[in-house]
Amino acid sequence: MSATPTTPAPKTNHIGLTVIDYRGGKTTLCAGCGHNAISERIIDAMYEMGVQPEFVAKLSGIGCSSKSPAYFLNHAHGFNAVHGRMPSVATGVALANRKLMALGISGDGDTASIGVGQFVHLMRRNLPLIYVIEDNGVYGLTKGQFSATADIGAKLKTGVINDLPAIDTCIMAIQLGATFVARSFSGDKKQLLTILKAAIAHKGTAMIDVISPCVTFNDHEGSTKSYKYSKDHDEPVNELGFVPYFENIDLDYDPGTTSTVRMHDGSELRLRKLEREYDPTDKLTALRVLEEAHSKGEMLTGVFYVNTQAPSFVDLLNLVDEPLARLPESLVRPPREALDEIMESLR
Ligand SMILES: Cc1ncc(C[n+]2csc(CCOP(=O)(O)OP(=O)(O)O)c2C)c(N)n1
Numbered sequence: 001m002s003a004t005p006t007t008p009a010p011k012t013n014h015i016g017l018t019v020i021d022y023r024g025g026k027t028t029l030c031a032g033c034g035h036n037a038i039s040e041r042i043i044d045a046m047y048e049m050g051v052q053p054e055f056v057a058k059l060s061g062i063g064c065s066s067k068s069p070a071y072f073l074n075h076a077h078g079f080n081a082v083h084g085r086m087p088s089v090a091t092g093v094a095l096a097n098r099k100l101m102a103l104g105i106s107g108d109g110d111t112a113s114i115g116v117g118q119f120v121h122l123m124r125r126n127l128p129l130i131y132v133i134e135d136n137g138v139y140g141l142t143k144g145q146f147s148a149t150a151d152i153g154a155k156l157k158t159g160v161i162n163d164l165p166a167i168d169t170c171i172m173a174i175q176l177g178a179t180f181v182a183r184s185f186s187g188d189k190k191q192l193l194t195i196l197k198a199a200i201a202h203k204g205t206a207m208i209d210v211i212s213p214c215v216t217f218n219d220h221e222g223s224t225k226s227y228k229y230s231k232d233h234d235e236p237v238n239e240l241g242f243v244p245y246f247e248n249i250d251l252d253y254d255p256g257t258t259s260t261v262r263m264h265d266g267s268e269l270r271l272r273k274l275e276r277e278y279d280p281t282d283k284l285t286a287l288r289v290l291e292e293a294h295s296k297g298e299m300l301t302g303v304f305y306v307n308t309q310a311p312s313f314v315d316l317l318n319l320v321d322e323p324l325a326r327l328p329e330s331l332v333r334p335p336r337e338a339l340d341e342i343m344e345s346l347r
């Protein structure tokens with residue numbers, strides 16, 4: 001008698017969920033859009049890190065990129081804000097409920113054009129938040145006009161040349177105070193996944209600029225954010241490894257070639273240096289390598305800067321451990337006598 005074949009149990013992560021528990025709706029973005037690849041990596045990173053989807057708040061603005069939170073983590077909370085105004089909503093969420101993991105998804109237009117004022121102030125607060133820019137150098141949703149991250153000399157499909165210098169969101173974030181700053185490319189599965197996992201372990205603002213080609217409006221000859229250009233000009237500053245805390249940490253590296261950053265939760269981000277002695281904890285080096293890359297027309301990727309010592313905005317505000325959103329009215333509303341006392345003092 002032959003044994004009945006049994007279907008193997010689906011693989012689960014350390015909190016007992018399968019990767020399907022991290023998926024979202026079916027994408028409505030163009031086939032081949034870099035943003036879809038980023039959604040896939042977010043699903044993998046959340047699954048591998050064992051994040052409880054119900055404890056994630058997905059925040060975004062407006063744009064093709066800002067639509068993408070609908071395509072991952074169906075069980076998470078979500079808020080699609082106004083164009084360029086996601087940082088205000090994210091700040092409210094992170095402060096109202098410190099138990100939620102805030103994940104902001106933005107576009108280059110949403111961040112560096114209309115939203116640059118909000119972005120600047122978000123970066124200086126070190127709010128516990130992962131902030132991903134899906135950077136294609138154009139306003140994809142409104143048919144491909146240049147955004148403020150478009151490189152000088154880049155060419156639109158229509159032949160229009162960009163004659164304004166680009167804003168480098170990584171340089172800006174480092175200068176302003178973000179404590180984890182990285183750049184990757186949507187087509188580099190391994191590097192992007194590693195960076196996202198390390199960002200999940202980080203406690204302050206993790207800003208990740210992901211070059212994400214718009215196949216419809218910015219993937220032609222002359223574009224500096226196309227698949228071909230990005231592949232040819234991508235120079236990693238560090239080869240990354242990330243060892244989550246819940247796994248046995250067993251590093252095997254040659255001390256001369258590797259530097260390790262201990263993250264807040266005890267996990268370790270391992271950076272294997274290429275030819276340069278790259279130290280991701282040195283702010284000035286980070287700014288210098290980025291400026292040098294610009295002058296050479298290179299697209300530098302990797303983790304440029306990590307600071308695990310700076311207090312987060314939640315620490316600075318000295319918030320109580322219990323999420324503000326869950327405090328009973330008796331604790332948040334001053335009693336009648338307190339109000340009477342204040343009124344009396346104003347007489
Ligand atoms: C206040 C406001 N101004 C302008 C628009 C029109 N608008 C919608 S999306 C968008 C640009 C989106 O570009 P980006 O953030 O780079 O996202 P992408 O579509 O490229 O992913 C613009 C200008 C708007 N929705 N709201």
Ligand code: SF4
Nearest residue numbers: 030033064140214215
């Ligand atoms: S228009 Fe561009 S950015 Fe928008 S979904 Fe299509 S490829 Fe992606």
Ligand SMILES: [Mg+2]
Nearest residue numbers: 107108138140
């Ligand atoms: Mg864009």
